[in-house]
Amino acid sequence: MAGYPFKTIEAKWQRYWETNKTFSVTAIDKSRPKYYVLDMFPYPSGDGLHVGHPEGYTASDIVARYKRMRGFNVLHPMGWDAFGLPAEQYAIKTGTHPKITTEKNVNRFRTQLKALGFSYDWEREVNTTDPHYYRWTQWIFKQLFERGLAYQDEKPVWWCAELGTTLANEEVIDGKSEIGGFACVRRPLRQWVLKITEYADALLAGLDDLDWPASTKEMQRNWIGRSDGAEIDFAIPGNARRIRVFTTRPDTLFGATYMVLAPEHELVDALTTKPQKRAVAAYREQAASKSELERTAQKDKTGVFTGAYAVNAANGKSIPIWIADYVLAGYGTGAIMAVPGQDQRDWEFATEYALPIVRTVAPPAGFAGEAYTGDGVAINSGFLDGLRVEDAKARMIAWLEAGGHGARRVNYKLRDWLFSRQRYWGEPFPIVFIDGEPRALPDDALPVTLPELEDFRPSGSPEGPLAAARAWLETVDPTSGRPARRETNTMPQWAGSCWYYLRFIDPHNAKRLVDPDLEKYWMPVDLYIGGSEHAVLHLLYARFWHKVLYDAGFVSTPEPFIKLVHQGTILGELEYTVNGERVAEDLVEKHGDRFVLRDRPEVPVDARAYKMSKSRGNVVNPDEVVERFGADAFRLYEMFMGPLEQVKPWSTRSVDGTHRFLNRVWRLIVDERRDGLAETLADRAPTAEELRLLHQTIATVSEDIEALRFNTAISALMELTNAAYKWGSLPKTLAEPLVLLLAPLAPHMAEELWQRLGHAASLAYEPWPSYEPKYLVTATLEIPVQINGKMRGRIEVPSDADEQQVIELARADETVLRYLEGKELKRAIYVPGRIVNLVVAG
């Protein structure tokens, strides 16, 4: 296959960058501005890289290289988020220690990434499973522990039998584990929990100033789930206890006609009257047997009367207390005041069980719905009557507080973060127990390293497999000298990724997490690129840890990641199917807005791209693409596919396009037969047109890279190259900037061309070509002419012509005249430099 020798060139420059430490930022001039561009570091799986990884990595690499040429000190590191289930599951299956598997996978990933020419400072590589690294993960945990932000609690938690471990709320979706999709159940266990709820408001408020995708911010807001309202206590005649509820609508208290407790509510037993005991017990049992999934899936409201009554303090009325599973034990206080007039769920329940409904907000005239949840004027509400919702809320809260019936209250959906796992392959806790009391180990006892084990299997008990490491387990507390027992749980996968961006700044520091001066220089991360699947997991956890470190004075910024971008998923190749069977593309054609079989047009064909998966067999291996087209063409193609953030289908065939483009650039400058520069490379002064196009390209490419619009940056470079072919030659003074513009995108080829153009050093720090608007000025402009809004022709006008002149020229144009004949010109619009529109009648 003819073409430029990408294999030789790419290997050559990768070696060059490595030996010359081209991208090292260890000795830098700190008077220059900094730019920290970070990728979400990968979990080094056994499958190696897939084409989705390099999408984000290429984007960040382009920015990193561009910023270097713009004079920034650029921090662009890479590492491994290597604790986690797959290595451990592999260990269970084969007996191979996860350390071995991890090392092998990391080596493979590193080789693959290097083959793509990413400009990482490899001296800063970190690995979360390295004791030198997790020593500091443990140290941060200690900070949390010592501040009361890490505590042990026994509460119902998610337990996944299949994975043999507990999971955090964020890791359980619809009652199934996020990894593997295994069923999970709620089970009370004593576990480590991090008090993320204490940071709920800070995490919420911090979002406002972040340049993040709106959808991601919204997801975090929803996850935190702040709602403002009141807590109200309901007295129970003949009982000293009160039922406390949370409501966002204290203004509707007069309409609370009954109460509902979650079936699990602690007061249920005490409240239930004798005659109701059986029905209540049966209902509770039935509710308990339902999985979380079944419970959320069911839409109809069921419940049972407890036989007890409470007093509505607002109107002194006695209201019945029910239990129903539409009230969740885990939210608010696990009990509600039911206001069927203003809440649709309560309305449905009240209708089902013939409970009274009282409207306390007047619905608008003609309102035909059931419960009315909108704004309006209070009715049937004593001292609130006539007030609008907002005012009524405030008045009611004041009344509740004055009478000791309740108080203003903010409630969150966010729960504290369940932080322990019953697995082997994770960070051990820096904690020992003396007489059952947890104590943090002193700093010089860190890291607590993982003991060797024969059997990595989860024990199925809350202790986890580490409990089997007898010699490791029993120890002596260095502080008190007393015998102690180690914590046998490990930290979740997310721990190591909560702070890795800080370690990249100072990866080899044995004394501190990160040197404060370096931290001040590099933080925050200016651009963070990674998948949206971490919107409420990693990205929320990391912000939480960061805020704790900020409050403790270890970091200087309240937020870690200023700008965040999610790359869109790359789907498999477009597939044509009939009833699930693949059909070759050339047997298919489009009829109207659908695809059908060419020879049987009555058969519809489904055309779509699917998520890459082993089972579907549509996974693309980047190694093969690089082998065939080269890393530069691969990088270019991934960026040329479409907008970075968009989901888009892969097309191996289309990689040919960017490969061809690189070949065209190559041949414009290099002639291998002459073993030197191409004849097309001309030693002449550029023409005005050439300069104009060059500077337009500089402007476009610069703006597009800044805005991460790589697809249009590449097309601009293609246009410049195509033009050079039309010109028949390329002046050397254009070739150099062209090569520099190409450098961030296709760095290997750019370096090689730069060298062949006579430069000794790498172009990595060569100044970015500067754009000069003066070259864009032309003597005449071509202005399109519309008549009644329809395109009819084009005129050439002097670029300094005024409105009147342009309109005169338009009216005099031959083609335009045909349309004006016999008609009356009613109006003429000229948008300077843009367009002329002549409005005619008759």
Add this chain to the structure above:
RNA sequence: GCGAAAGUGGCGGAAUUGGUAGACGCGCUGGACUUAGGAUCCAGUGGGGCAACCCGUGGGAGUUCGAGUCUCCCCUUUCGCACCA
């Protein structure tokens, strides 16, 4: 069900944000050079029509001199959330 985003050639996508729709690329058609080509170069390529022209950005209405872009209704797709009191 609720919320958000998006629907443009055979395909991926452009369109200076209200001003020449389809840049760039894939694919396709024709030609050149070639023993050959899945290499390269040149030309063409939204649909209809011999043409002048007409039609065209999911569908329908509207605002405007002018709408892919703004407004309203509907359809479809994708992504979130899903009894949160």
